[in-house]
Amino acid sequence: MARTNSRPLSPHLTIWKWGPAMAVSIMHRVTGNGLATAGALGLVWWLMAAASGPEAYAAFVKCATSPIGYLVMAGLSWFFFQHLFSGLRHFVLDMGAGYELKNNKVWSILTFVLSTLATVAFWAAICMGKF
Amino acid sequence: MGTGTGIGRVRGLGSARHGAHHWLAQRYTAIGNLLLVLWLLFSLIALPGLDYESVTHWIANPLVAVPLMLMLVSIFWHLRLGMQVMLEDYVHDKGLAFLSMLLLNFYAIGGAAAGIFAVAKIAFMGAAS
Numbered sequence: 001m002a003r004t005n006s007r008p009l010s011p012h013l014t015i016w017k018w019g020p021a022m023a024v025s026i027m028h029r030v031t032g033n034g035l036a037t038a039g040a041l042g043l044v045w046w047l048m049a050a051a052s053g054p055e056a057y058a059a060f061v062k063c064a065t066s067p068i069g070y071l072v073m074a075g076l077s078w079f080f081f082q083h084l085f086s087g088l089r090h091f092v093l094d095m096g097a098g099y100e101l102k103n104n105k106v107w108s109i110l111t112f113v114l115s116t117l118a119t120v121a122f123w124a125a126i127c128m129g130k131f
Numbered sequence: 132m133g134t135g136t137g138i139g140r141v142r143g144l145g146s147a148r149h150g151a152h153h154w155l156a157q158r159y160t161a162i163g164n165l166l167l168v169l170w171l172l173f174s175l176i177a178l179p180g181l182d183y184e185s186v187t188h189w190i191a192n193p194l195v196a197v198p199l200m201l202m203l204v205s206i207f208w209h210l211r212l213g214m215q216v217m218l219e220d221y222v223h224d225k226g227l228a229f230l231s232m233l234l235l236n237f238y239a240i241g242g243a244a245a246g247i248f249a250v251a252k253i254a255f256m257g258a259a260s
Contacts, residue, residue: 036210051249
């Protein structure tokens with residue numbers, strides 16, 4: 001977009017006091033784009049490795065179960081649950097509900113609490129079944 | 132776009148009745164992702180193991196292969212719409228915006244095709260030996 005440098009721009013991120021609603025909105029974009037890149041590529045890599053044969057699958061497992069691999073998978077799982085609960089919040093807001101200041105703040109904070117609990121529960125279920 | 136006069140620019144440029152399509156498709160695919168990715172995660176928990184044999188044997192089941200393919204369509208469609216909004220916000224240069232949209236479409240369609248092909252190969256041919 002062509003714009004002159006003299007035109008005032010919203011200073012947004014740099015000056016506002018952080019609040020839960022702002023954090024959940026920003027994190028929705030961050031988690032969404034993280035899942036869209038690292039998450040989707042990881043998923044396709046996993047499927048491609050399974051389709052290519054045992055050696056390719058072993059190479060995938062070696063990367064995925066390295067310390068960095070676990071860190072990425074743990075991060076992506078939290079990203080997924082955060083995006084999920086934040087997305088459910090969007091459905092409520094789409095219906096015109098949940099805009100009261102107190103409700104909005106409570107549900108914004110709850111998306112973070114629920115996503116963290118869901119991530120812990122998911123990995124606990126994986127670890128209990130597989131090891 | 133018209134002759135450069137005010138009326139020329141306006142004429143014929145009314146609502147195309149597609150204004151809500153992007154917004155609606157984002158929500159339809161969100162529900163698809165919600166159901167199908169949760170199904171994938173619960174399935175991963177329920178699988179006896181995540182080794183090559185367990186995973187390929189699981190994917191080869193038609194009742195698994197079809198939802199997996201639908202999930203890939205839903206995921207890549209949803210991320211195509213979401214990343215478009217992000218790029219429209221941050222990429223201001225017209226040429227770069229065009230290029231980023233081109234690459235995004237290649238990524239979304241290519242990624243979905245790769246994932247669907249992988250699932251189809253396992254489903255049709257069984258596990259590679």
